[in-house]
Structures are given as structure tokens and as C-alpha cells.
Amino acid sequence: MDHGYAEGLCRGFKSGILKAADYHNLVQCETLEDLRLHLQSTDYGNFLANEATPLTVNIIDDRLREKLVQEFLHLRNVSYQPLSTFMDYITYGYMIDNIVLLITGTLNQRAINDLLPRCHPLGTFEQLGGITIADTPAQLYTAVLVDTPLGPYFKDCISEHDLDELNVEIIRSTLYKAYIEDFYNYCKEIGGITAEVMCDILAFEADRRAFMITINAFGTALTQDERFKLYPTCGYLNPDGLQELRRTDSYEGVRDVAARYPVYKSLFDGSGTNLGDKTIEDKFFEHEVKLNMNAFLRQFHFGIFFSYLKLKEQEIRNIIWIAECISQKHRARNMGDDMMSYNGGVALAMKGKECVAIACDKRYGVQNRTIATNFTKIFQYGDYCFVSFCGLATDVQTVSERLRFRVNLYELREQRKIKPIVLYNMLTNLLYERRFGPYFVFSLVIGLDPKTGETFVYDSDNIGAISDNVNLATVGTASDYIFGLGELFFKPNMNADELFEATSQSLLNGVDRDSASGWGVLVYVVERNKVTVRELKGRQD
């Protein structure tokens, strides 16, 4: 009864939790900007107002968590004993997570300044920065943690083992077990409605931990006895259920143990491991939310503060899930949303010593659907001139045919084969004629002068921008990846074989990173006396 203000405030916060109608609106959002707009009309208000576009899911996550931490700290500041001790107990869970995060970060040689911002703000305490100096749990305890509120929890996990990956997880589970049992006893001491509500919630949490430790330990190096030491004893499973869980070694065994307790039986029955079923973790989350909501039905107890925090965390998880789905769909729709990536495809041209090579992939697709795998994009306009077009497939055909028309007329008039530089100028003129309604193709022109051995590699964008005679040029949807590889493999003055290797390896490996290109490679190597064509088979996907 003493804490009416904090309780009234907490209930006010709780009434701002998103309802089904709000989620309905959020699910309809197409972009993250829409999401921000819809969140403005809820209790969240303008919390994202100062963020620069583009919004990312990480920024939204950080802001949501910041808001929750602000609200919790405000409640903590207006509370006094014994509510303040209760709320401190809630933060110990986050302290444990922070300690484990720092220890694993130190094991992976991360700097302390990188790790500290990633700690959960509710779980900070003064000695947090000093965690990284310890090597063994004993050192950790005596040097750093003995004065913190987590000191008593370390009694069980001080051992001679050094801190390494597996042991850190065991330390986390041992600490959490000690914490939850301590919290449970504290709530029992408070008595009254708080004890009724909180002990129910904490018992479920303890049992859920026991089940998840058992299920996740199948197939790992954790023995049954070690597992047993990690089970918290303050749940409904204690003591018979825990003994049974210790002896099981399959998911079916866990199901059988759960079958003895009506609540857990219904949870396990509603879940399954097939696709489309709810997993057991989902069912546990649902049950936890139900218990937390029931805590609000009673007045004058501390359970509502714990439940409010957990419900808000679940809401943040929901919003982030929706935001991830939005951003994934958005990214996926980007493929083929614009004309240049609608059909996909890529080409590369590289220079060597008195030889040039040009290569392209063979995919023809419509957005993410592959239609044909023999659509090559290289066209020959003369004995030693080759052009490759990448972009919208219809324009590839159109431009190559129109260029062929002009080259044929040239050859008829001039009575000789066209030179590479002239071909390039002809192509860029053709493209610039359509400056304000352009063709959607990027082009590569290569050529060789058989008398002098001079090599030419040019590229152009879709309105005919002229480039210099370069060593390496790429066009297409995977051009960035292939350019990087090409730069890696390129050496000046390569001979024909080395040139072929460099070109084909760049292309074959670069298209693996792009879903719109692939299905094999066609390589033309042009030398002074011959042109070699090779078709390569790569990953067929």
C-alpha cells in the first residue's frame, strides 16, 4: 500500500503497451519509415524523431531499449524500501548477462571500449570495467566481484578451471541459478500478494530454464551430472521432475517428464518440431506473457514492476521482428525493382600483353526466377572487336542489333573491318542519341590491333559516357564483386593463359555472391593470331 505512486505510474506505462490493433497497423507497413510513423501515434511518440534517414533495425532496437530503461529507472528512482530492493533484484539478471558478455569478449580479444557500450544499461555497476583483468573465476571473484551484489552467487562456480568458452556458459547458468533462487526466497520473505504472484512467475522461469538446458545439452559435452547442477530448484519440477530430467537423453524423454505436470503437458502438446508448428520456446514465451498479464489483475504488490519490464521486452522483440521482416522484404524486392537488375547478368574485360579477354555469365532471369542458362551477352563486330552488353535483356538484343546494322553499313562503305576505337565511338553515339529515354544497358568494348598488338578495353554507361583505355572493366549486377576480384588477380603484361585464368576465376567466383548472375561463364581470349572461346561450368545456381 505504501507504493501507490509507483504502482499508479507503472499501470499508466502498461496501458501504453501496444495492442492488437497497433500490431495490425505495424504489420501493414512497407518501409521502416512507415513503421516510425505508426509508432508515433502510439505511446512511443517521437522517440525516433531525431534519427537521420536511412533508419536501420539496429537504431530502432537501441532507441526502444533506451526508452524502456528510462522508464524503469524512473520507477526505481521514485521507489523506496522494500520496493527498491525488489527492483534491484530485477537488475541482477542483467548484471549477470553483462559479466558473461565481457568475459567472452575478452576471450575473443576485443577491446574493453568496444564491449562496454554493448552492455545492457540496466545491469551496470561500478566494477564492471574491471572484469577483464581476471583469468580464472577465483580471481574474478576476489578481485572484482566480492563487493558487488552478485558476490554471494559466485560461491558455486569458483573452481580451478580457467575461463574458456564452454565454462563461461556454465558460469552463466550457475550464476543465474543462484540468482533466481535468491530472488525466489526474497519474494517469499516479503510475503502477501507479492509472494503469491512472483513465486508463481519465478517457478515457471526456473522450470523453463531446466527444460531448455536439458534440450540444448543433447549432443554436447555436458554430462548428466553437470547438467543437474545447473537446474534451479525453486520451480514446480523440484525434486522429482529434476531427477527425471537428469536421466533423460532425448526430446521424447523430456516430453514424458513434462507430461506429469498438467501445465507443462499442455505446452509441450501444443508444440512440435515440424515446420509450421510452434516451437516449445514460442509456447514458453506465450505462457510467460500470460502469467505476466495476470499479475496486473491484483493490486498492492510488487509483481507488476517485474511483469511490466518483461512485457515491454516482449513488445520490443515483437517490434524488432516486424522491422526485420520489413527490411528483408524490402531488400529482396530491390532485386529487379530497377531495370538494370531485372534480368541480371555480368561481364568482365581484362587486358594482357598483346591479348585481351572478355567474359560474361549465361543467366537469363526475370527477377529471382531463372528462365534460361544459355543467354550469352558477348557479340562480335569484326575479327578482333567484341562488345558485351549487360542490363535489361530486351535492350541487350536491341542495342546489339542496331549496332550490327551500323557496323554493317560501315563495312559496306569503307570496305574494311571496323577498328575498336571507331566501334566504341559508334556505340556511344548510338546510346547518347537516346539521352533522355535511354537504353538500359551498360557496355564493354574490347579490341586488338593485329599489326601493332595494341590492346583496347573500354566501358560505357547507358547514356554513352566515354572512358579511357583501361586495364580492367566490369559491368552488370555483380560488377562490384567481380571488380574486386579482378583487381586482385590482375598483373600487368600477362600472357594469354594467365589472362584467361585471371578472367575466368574472377568471374566464376564473383557470380557466387550475386543471385542474379551465374550458371556458367563464356570467355573469349583475343590474341594477335587467334581468338579462343571457352565455356566454363561453375556453380549451377
Next chain:
Amino acid sequence: MGTSYLTIGGLGASVGLLIYAGLTYMLTNYGFRFDIGWFLLAISPYQWALVGIALAVSLSVLGAALGIFATGVSILGGGVKAPRIRTKNLISIIMCEAVAIYGLIMGIVISGSISSFSATRIEDLALKYRAGYKLFGAGLSVGLCNLFCGVCVGLVGSGAALADAQNSSLFVRILIIEIFASAIGLFGLIVSILQSSGSNMAD
């Protein structure tokens, strides 16, 4: 929260002292000194009446204070996120306040019946003692009734404020419960008026 050694020690010491004193009196044949009748007669009727007034006012005010505390903090807490509840819920505070007013009224009524007397005969003195006891009973009954009534109205009012913050249609329904709660304070008032009506200490 938990029993500490100090409390146990104190409690044990006082119980031990009482038992020691009691046994000493009994075993040394001075048991007659423990005389309840003498005790009651030795306290003058003025003392009884005035302690009655004190109980009437102080216990009523205590009940009202606890009630206003319970309701007030809930209105403040709920009013942060739902400002519309602030004015409407002041009714609950007024109903708690009424409880304190009952105590005040009874205090005035009882004190009106107190006046000096100079009776010496035993029959008259008996009447004065009767008046004193009646006034004490009146004060005690109104005080205790209002104490529990005030706390009750306060707790219900707190619930009303929080429910109103969630859903405004609930306020009027919970107000009906509060009305029933404040009726019990009225019962205490009525009984205490009946008790103090016939008692007059004047000669």
C-alpha cells in the same frame, strides 16, 4: 521484516519481568494488591470522558489520513499517463475527509456533555461514573469505526483511480462500492450519538 535478535530479546525480557512480578505478588501473599475494581474507581469520570474524546478525534483522523494517503498516491501515479482522472477522483478524497469530520462532530458533542460535578452521595456518584463510561464508549466506537472506514474508502478509492485510468466507464461503478464503504463510518457515528445522548455529568 524478519525477527531480529533484539526484538526477541526485548519481548522475552518483558514477558519474563511480568511473570516474575506476578509470581512475587502471588507467592508473598500480596495478591490482593492487584485490584481491578480499585483501579476503575480510582480513575475519575473526567478522565474517561476526555480520553473518549481523544480517541474519537485521533482514530478518525488516523483512518482518514491512511485513506487519503492510499487514494492520493494512486491518483498522482495514474494521473501521469491519464491526466483526465485527476479532477473526477477527488470525490474519493472528499469521502475520506468526511470520515474525519464524523470524528470531529462526535468530539464536539461529547465535550458538550462534560461539566463539573460536586456530588458526594454514592447514588449520584454512580450516575457520574456512568456518564463517564458512556462518553468513553461513544468516543471509542466512533473512533474505531471511522479508522476502518477511512482505510477501506481509501483502498477502494485507489482502485477506482487506477481503473478509471484504464477505462473511464468503470469509475461510476466503483464509486458505488465506495458509498457502501463510507456507510459503515456512518453506523459508528449513529451508535456513538445514541451512546452519548443520555449522559450528562451536570448535577
